[in-house]
Amino acid sequence: MFLDLAQNTLDGLARGSAYALLALGFTLVFGVLRRVNLSYGPAIMLGCYLATWASMAIHANLILLLAVSVAGTVLAGAYVERLCFAPHRKGSAIAAMVASFALWMQLEELAVLALPRHLYAFPALYEGSPLQFLGLTLRVESGVMIVVAAGVCVALRRTLYHSKFGLAVRAAVENPVAASLAGISLPGVFVRVFAVASALGGLAGFLISATHEQVTPMLGMWSTLKGLLAMMLGGLGSLPGAVIGGLALGLVEAHSQWFFGPQLRDLIAYLLLFLLLAMRPRWMTTQSAS
Amino acid sequence: MSALLEVKDLVTAYGKIEALRGVSLEVAEGSITCLLGPNGAGKTTLMMTVAGILRAKKGLISFSGKSIASLQPHAIVASGIALVPENRLVFPGMTVIENLRAGAYQRRDDLAGDIERLLGRFPRLKERSEQLAGTLSGGEQQMLVVARALMSRPRLLLMDEPSLGLAPLVVEEIFRIIAELHRDGVSIFLVEQNAHMALKVAQHFYLIEQGRVTFSGDPGSLAEDEVIRRAYLGSAKQ
Numbered sequence: 001m002f003l004d005l006a007q008n009t010l011d012g013l014a015r016g017s018a019y020a021l022l023a024l025g026f027t028l029v030f031g032v033l034r035r036v037n038l039s040y041g042p043a044i045m046l047g048c049y050l051a052t053w054a055s056m057a058i059h060a061n062l063i064l065l066l067a068v069s070v071a072g073t074v075l076a077g078a079y080v081e082r083l084c085f086a087p088h089r090k091g092s093a094i095a096a097m098v099a100s101f102a103l104w105m106q107l108e109e110l111a112v113l114a115l116p117r118h119l120y121a122f123p124a125l126y127e128g129s130p131l132q133f134l135g136l137t138l139r140v141e142s143g144v145m146i147v148v149a150a151g152v153c154v155a156l157r158r159t160l161y162h163s164k165f166g167l168a169v170r171a172a173v174e175n176p177v178a179a180s181l182a183g184i185s186l187p188g189v190f191v192r193v194f195a196v197a198s199a200l201g202g203l204a205g206f207l208i209s210a211t212h213e214q215v216t217p218m219l220g221m222w223s224t225l226k227g228l229l230a231m232m233l234g235g236l237g238s239l240p241g242a243v244i245g246g247l248a249l250g251l252v253e254a255h256s257q258w259f260f261g262p263q264l265r266d267l268i269a270y271l272l273l274f275l276l277l278a279m280r281p282r283w284m285t286t287q288s289a290s
Numbered sequence: 291m292s293a294l295l296e297v298k299d300l301v302t303a304y305g306k307i308e309a310l311r312g313v314s315l316e317v318a319e320g321s322i323t324c325l326l327g328p329n330g331a332g333k334t335t336l337m338m339t340v341a342g343i344l345r346a347k348k349g350l351i352s353f354s355g356k357s358i359a360s361l362q363p364h365a366i367v368a369s370g371i372a373l374v375p376e377n378r379l380v381f382p383g384m385t386v387i388e389n390l391r392a393g394a395y396q397r398r399d400d401l402a403g404d405i406e407r408l409l410g411r412f413p414r415l416k417e418r419s420e421q422l423a424g425t426l427s428g429g430e431q432q433m434l435v436v437a438r439a440l441m442s443r444p445r446l447l448l449m450d451e452p453s454l455g456l457a458p459l460v461v462e463e464i465f466r467i468i469a470e471l472h473r474d475g476v477s478i479f480l481v482e483q484n485a486h487m488a489l490k491v492a493q494h495f496y497l498i499e500q501g502r503v504t505f506s507g508d509p510g511s512l513a514e515d516e517v518i519r520r521a522y523l524g525s526a527k528q
Contacts, residue, residue, distance in 0.1 A: 164395070171381050171392045177343060178379035183396035183442055184365035 003135050008254045014142030016250020017149035018211075021204035021235060022227030023196040023242035024152065031237040032173055032193045035093055038171040039100040042107035043198060043223030044205035048215045049111060051206065052120040060211070062123065069209075070202035077106065077198030081191065089187065104220065118216055125210035135195045141211040148207060152200065153243055160239075161176030169193060229273060293404070294319040294446055294477050295340070295371075300349035302332075302339045309335040310409050311501035312349070317446065319354075322468065324492035326485050333503045334376055337450045340479075341373040342366040348522045353446065368396045371443035378431040380438075382424025386415050389423050389434055393441030401476040406501040408437045411467070429460035436467065446477045453484050465491060485521045489514060497521065 022040075030036045050072035053062040060068065084099040112118070126140040160166040170191045171179040180186055205223065211213050226249070234245025249269060256268040296319040297443040302310040309332045317323040331380075338344040342350055342363035358366055373481055381389050390408065394401050409416035412433045423434055432452060432496060438445060449468070453461040465487050472478055472491070482488035489495065489509040497505035497520055505512065505520070 164391075165383075167392055168395060170384060171387075171395075174381040174383055175379050178375065178381060179369070179392070180343060180363035181341060181373050181375055181379070182392045182438060183364045183393065183394075185362065185364040187362075187366075283309060 004258065005255075007136050007253060008138055008258045009139075010138055011095045011142070012251035012254030013247060014138070014145050014250070015254055016230075016245075016247035017142075017251050018208050019226050019230040019247025021147050021152060021200060021207070022223055022245045024156065025200040025204070025231035026227045026231045027237060027239055027242040028197040028200070028236075030194055030231065031087060031239070032169055033190050035088075035100075036084055036097045036228075037080065037085070037100050037194075037197075038097060038224055038228075039103040039107060039134045040077075040082065040197070040201055041222065042104045042220035042226060043076035043080055044073050044201040044223045045111060045215070045217065046076040046107060046222035047071070047122065047202045048209045048219060049115065049124065049204045052122050052215050053198060055123050056120075062125065064215040065123065065210075066203070066206045070199050071207035073197040073202030074195055075210060078199070079103075085190070085194065086187075089190070104224070108217055108220055111220070115217075117161060120215045122213050122215050125207070133209060141207070145207050145211065146259045148203070149246075150242075151245045152203070154237060165192065189210075212240070231267065232273060233276065291301070292319055294354055295316065296350070296352045296448045297336070297340065298350040298352075300315075300339065300351065301347045302335050305524065308347075309501055310339065310346075313498065313503055315503055315506065317477060317479045317497050318494065320477055321473065322472050322480060322491050324482060324488045324495040325498055326482060326517065327484055327498035328496060328520075328522055330500075331498045333498060334450055335367060336498070337375075337448050337479075340448060341371065341375075345396065348520060353490050354412075361477045364396065365455070367442050368446040370443075371448065372416065372439035372442045372446075372450040374435050374439045374450060374452055376454065378428065378435050380423040380426070380431045380434050383422060385422055386426070388440050389393045389438050392439035396460055398440060404441060404443075408440060409469070412437055419423070422477060423473075429456050431462065432460070432465075436464075439474075444476065446473065446479065448479050448481075450481045451483055452480070453482065453487065465492070483521070485518045486514070488516065 002235055024094065029035060045070045050070040051065045054068045055065055080100060080103050084096050086097065088096040125144060129139060131138045131143065131195055160170060168184045168189050171184055172186055173184060176186055177245060205219065209219070230246040230249045231242050232245070233248055234241030253265050254267055257265040260268065294315040298314050300310050300313045301308055313336060325333055325336070335344060339346050341362055346359055350357060353369060353371060357488065358369060365403065382391060384392070390405050391401060393406065410421060412431055415433055415437060418430065423431065424432060436452065452464050456464065461484065468478060468480065469491055480488060480492065492509055494508060496503050497517070499520070
């Protein structure tokens with residue numbers, strides 16, 4: 001029993017690390033631009049499709065596939081940013097969100113129509129046997145996911161607190177008018193933050209696809225839902241919150257799958273979100289991006 | 291002295307309401323020019339329009355001969371204008387040093403020397419250089435915003451009510467700093483409610499009422515109590 005719990009916790013952390021990566025991308029855009037980008041997942045899906053194509057067409061190695069996933073997602077993200085967010089910079093946040101929903105549908109239809117088969121194989125990250133220790137089992141892919149997520153957290157923190165770009169981002173979040181008056185170009189900050197978030201999405205999409213060894217058009221919706229859910233659990237707009245929300249979502253899913261079966265797994269996650277939104281504890285309403 | 295900043299027939303509107311209804315004025319190179327007027331006259335609107343935060347509907351703004359009316363705020367900072375906004379807009383969650391570094395965002399050169407020099411000028415900021423700006427007192431925050439604006443090495447410093455809500459001793463200090471900056475060669479365009487203090491440092495002043503300039507002259511050219519009356523209450527004729 002104890003071993004099962006420990007195993008579930010380990011699986012949940014690996015799952016949660018993927019959610020945390022997705023939530024970080026969402027939170028960067030939400031925290032800095034004050035906009036929800038529903039097309040985040042679909043852009044990731046396109047990036048991953050581009051990578052499977054690269055794998056089939058030129059038998060690219062994993063490093064190259066990672067580069068293609070990231071580049072593809074950033075490219076798709078740039079398309080979304082130009083169409084949904086650049087025109088609504090001063091306008092309504094709802095308009096931008098609805099526009100990003102329209103692009104979600106557009107990108108998903110594009111994937112469904114342009115690709116004759118829906119399911120494409122994605123090269124495995126690792127083909128060997130899983131790690132065994134203390135009676136627990138950990139897939140190497142899961143271990144990589146946890147390590148990469150931790151690395152991304154450290155790198156983001158360093159960038160935010162120890163670089164000129166990070167200074168501009170924090171200034172834009174704290175007070176956009178004062179940031180403009182200090183000589184910081186808000187559109188410039190927004191575009192670069194969007195690019196960083198898209199690159200993170202591409203990284204997450206690559207790891208997720210290489211773990212599942214396949215890509216389907218569902219990856220888009222899946223990424224948007226999981227990332228959004230994790231961001232909301234962590235209290236909208238805080239980066240540490242996004243990580244905690246992602247891990248919490250992973251743990252809740254892993255444990256409820258064990259105790260209640262896979263059918264109830266997602267239901268329980270949404271129930272948790274509902275309860276938290278209904279109760280609105282204090283940490284959920286904090287709004288800083290640091 | 292030539293005009294460093296020239297504003298001509300400037301109209302800025304919030305929706306259909308015109309806050310500036312054709313304002314024309316000049317700030318001479320090397321001068322302290324002061325803008326006085328009652329609340330709601332359009333002083334802050336003028337400052338925000340020159341800084342590029344608000345867009346003019348009509349009119350010209352030129353800075354050392356070049357039109358800046360269509361530039362983005364960060365490009366206006368790069369051209370040599372810095373605004374010390376009303377209400378002390380510090381970055382509360384960032385340290386004093388980080389606030390200063392943000393003010394120099396457009397610059398590519400080394401900042402250490404300038405930060406050291408400014409902290410020397412504002413000793414109270416030096417003591418608190420690693421503290422978060424949100425924990426500073428009102429006067430210290432005002433000093434920080436002035437110092438942050440100076441980090442961009444402006445040729446023209448716009449100051450919007452720098453003494454508002456501050457204790458008399460701090461107000462004295464702010465005006466001492468304004469005089470010092472002026473001696474260092476920075477041109478200053480100052481919006482003030484404190485007409486008495488402003489007229490002591492300014493070489494030229496404008497009165498603005500209901501979105502229009504109603505008087506322009508040297509500090510001696512209108513009796514001070516008349517200036518103060520119109521600056522606070524507006525002229526009865528309107």
